[in-house]
Amino acid sequence: MSTPDTTDAPAAASTPTAAARRHLPAWLTGFGAQVIIGLIVGLILGFIARAQSSDAPDAAAPWLSTFLDKTGSIYVSLLKTMVPPLIITAVITSVANLRKVANAARLAVSTLLWFVITAFFSVLVGIAVGLVMKPGSGTSIDASTAAEPSHTGSWMGFIDSVVPTNFLGLGASANTDGEISVSFNVLQLLIISLALGIAAVKAGKSAEPFLAITESLLTVVQKVLWWIIRLAPIGTGALIGHAVADYGWDALGSLGKFVLAIYVGLAIVLLVIYPAVLASNGLSVTGFYRRVWPVTSLGFVTRSSMGVMPVTQRVTEQSMGVPSAYASFAVPLGATTKMDGCASVYPAVAALFVAQFYGLDLNFTDYLLIIFVSVIGSAATAGTTGATVMLTLTLSTLGLPLAGVGLLLAIEPIIDMGRTAVNVTGQALVATIVAKRAGIWEKDVWDAAGTHGLDLDSDADAADAADAADAAGAAEVTSGAVPADLASR
Template structure:
């Protein structure tokens, strides 16, 4: 008989210690501590931020840039693929109509909450902000600019901007318009369907490219704890927290409105449709927290789409259409709550009375014009669109810039959560939600197994477990 092995047993860490959720929480805590340390350190000799602020700024912006780089290939391939696959769904047109309807319903509820909170808190009457801070924004929104902006300028909706410094150095930066990208992808997807069999090689190539993009995106997402730590550290170290003294009531009003939508309206909608509130928030959490620290719906879009598919059980064919659409038109925070409260603030600050018609106009702008924000960081475009519609002075925008980064964090978190909520609700109403995947125990894992395919849009699907 052989002697028992004397090799020591390797002890593995408990699952909670290595889970993605725990890593995110550690990143948040570490970010706060690093931010406090960076804030306490003196500035550099030349007056620039100290080396620690510079480091966390570079890491955080680099992570958001990585996610943003994935947006163009992800949106294009996903939209084309979703249109090609939706031809297999008898109620594809109904899905699109239901999505837009629920976008409008939730936006209307959010803007009503914003108006009520603004009237109760009276942020413009309870402020000590100096009138000298008023300044017209560098850019403003308009309905005509929004409509003309839908026309693509080139195939990938890319734009270039050259900036010349005082020293004469010129730098050129590239950007993209996600609304134009949606228009291009939808047109090509529909055209591929019309072409028929001849387009099959293109659709196969598009599907393969989508799979590759999603694999690369998964690698980027795994860096989220590091990106979270850097982004929250930068927020703590550099944002104007001292400005809360003058705009404290305005900030409180915005966050009360956001909290009512996030913790009351969204849970009610989930429960009304027979779904678990806890499962929804645990599933959408990775995207919500990244949105909070990155302040960009577009930067968070790849992660939002992934949690909607793999955590909430929305079929990929539908999620890849609804989530990018939501990232440009579903802005409960930036386009509903915030402009409503901000418009009331500006009116109260300048001693102007708003009529019932004005409040109705605020609601109309919020429901119809939210696409004008286009998922960009900040909500200045939407606010100026609201103020100009009401005839309020655009210089009032400058009064609120001191706390813009602070309120923008909460706004973006609510935006992204709503962008995952509506596809989940619509999928449930249409009987295509994979409730086994929705209710699956995640055990700290952010998504279902990487090799598990997302459920197909059918009422008879096999169970997919996380």
Template sequence: MSSTAQSAAPTKRRWLPSFGVQVLIGLVLGVVVGLIARSMGADGVDSATGEVDPNWLTETLTIVGSTFVTLLRAIVPPLVFLAIVASIANLREVTGAARLAWKTLAWFAITALIAVGIGIVLGLVLQPGNHTSVSSDAAAAPGKTGSWLDFLTGLVPENVMGLQASAGGDGSVGLSFNVLQILVVAIAIGVAALKVGEAAEPFLGVVRSALAVVQKVLWWIILLAPIATVGLLGNAVASYGWDALGSLGTFAIAVYVGLALVLLVVYPTLLRLNGLSIRQFFSGAWPAIQLAFVSRSSIGTMPVTQSVTERNLGVPRAYASFAVPLGATTKMDGCASIYPAISAIFVAQFFGLELSVFDYVLIAFVSVIGSAATAGVTGAVVMLTLTLSTLGLPLAGVGLLLAIDPILDMGRTAVNVAGQALVPTIVAKREGILDETAYDAPRRGAAWREDEELVTA
């Protein structure tokens, strides 16, 4: 091989451990630093607000973690918009695009139904509402609730990028985005570009170029993940600890057992039934799963989920760039299936209310369909309130569970993201479009492979 060819090979940074090892080191350091911060206690109480002032180490961890999540969330709107428009334009090269969409939705429903079934069984067997020492004084209705009308209103874009502004009490204005609305706008523009035909090629060329630039910026952000892991997990340990688990121990065990069964039994079984290596899937999806665990945000993790689904798991970009963003808003086996099922049974048992067979059918229905109904305001609490209100259970029961919600949210989000990578992989395999060479390739410890560079051990 010539020296020119050798110089064109990807540069390997051997002085750094692999990306996965870096994040694992961050996990360990996060726990250690978080415990140190917790042992330091608080700096005092704000005389004006009455709120506890965190110590300097906890505050530092909070800033480090929240800055990373903010960077991820900032890049999500342009990434989703550009990726969806580009992928729809590329769908002309994918046979049976409509069939892919329907099969994706079908597998979303199948896995959600299995997850909610596991949640119901665990709730009935472990009876968390009858084995708790939490006081009824903690019962309180949440400030935000779910509604079946949220799905319809969430579909209508308020502006071209789905951005929303809200005024703060201090006069500041905050911006947020609705991924569901961004999806609707991007799909409409992508389909319009297809209909226009050749005249839209200059526009699509700009979209593809802009997408390449955004993905490069995303790569730089992801390289910060190991440092961010220390901040995110350290803040969780320092702020919440594990003290609150005592009064809700059985409930927490039921939730995590359900999450483990879905992640380590249901998903591997589906992979094996479809002729896919279990080890290769988890090693390929691991960068997204571990980031979801510490960030507690499916939306914030979505760029990583999409990247590993394409590059590690071999799902075609035209399909993955559509399926993963859709899954990030509507595919939540942890938050929308297992957790609401166990929580609804907990609330019913705690208040001494009997659930009928029809009520359990309603729990399954809300879990399979309801995640779409709350897609504009995603969150486990919103999904739980939708389930409780549908069953006629007291919304005040939500307050009983909020003390340990951050601890449970880590596991819930990890399962959400694993499912968001799993379904496109299975559908691509069944449709014969999965790049099995990429799926079965050695992982080399990278989050994903870029065209120009590869971070390896």
């Protein structure tokens, strides 16, 4: 008589969540779905917090608004905390891996070239929208709100920002209340890491222990980062709730036309320019946006390319099929200098707004200068402020009044959400396109992510992606191509 086989019972009982999820569609259990749920919950909580503020306008901020603000700030701080160790370890490891191939320099040049191409078409969109919609004509904004900004962009400032001032690219500034705030310059950190990686390669065998420790540390950093990314639905919910509850939506009354023009330009870049680039390179448009959704949505609510950078790198490697050896170079560089929203669409529309508001005519040369500054000048804002500095650089180049910047400060948080969403989407786009064109794109990883999505409830996806990369790496490596096994981690 046969006895019941109970060997599978404990295993089945021990994984009820996994079993239940197998009966649910992928779109309901994936990371993108979790982020959407977080956004919906955050919107509801934001409207509740805003209603509380309306009921007691003279009272202190309601507890719910404060809770959302603190929760969102903590999440962004956690992400930013991981940026320096991720850049240092990933870039050094990337340089060490890229020594095995012949086309590392070509990858770098291709990356910069695609930065320029997408920025060029994005600024053309911004100019076209500004000319058609004329956001600065007939506006009801009070001219007394005009004021020159405290920080302005300059080409010499860019040179200063590139040269490292200390080993970790750290900077400190004193606030008006006497507090000292410490920050890091990502561009300096990237240069320092590149120098260390190249030096380690040149040192030969004596540097092998250093490279081994760095690669081991990268694995630890990625593990901690993975834990933080799992909190993304909570972080995005808190951030969007805070935006709804506290941002100055009332400012849309006088600047609504400008805000609409900005978002029309951003939408054209997202829904026309980027899809055209994807289609021309043989990539699925819907497949890309389904995979990049966590990056786009998190960029929208955090308003920080630096804060989203760890997520961008994770998604490009585990969902887009970009080898980590290349992604660890392209993503940090993109997070510093690839800003189609902040450095292309926004300064173009804003410059036309200021010119129209003051009744100043721009000629063809002025439009060429806008294109030049937007395509080349985005790096001049690296490590400083961002869109505001980029706008001052554009206005000063055109000879327009810098006081016009003050007209737009009231709606800065509102438009910054859309700008950052476009920035981070473009950063993931370029990394994917360059990998595809260079022949290092891991299609198996792309296909696997399209089947079951990026799952943050376990590390199974990371293992699957690594297995796929290892399988692809079994193929013979030809001269001038990055070995596929460099994509595994």
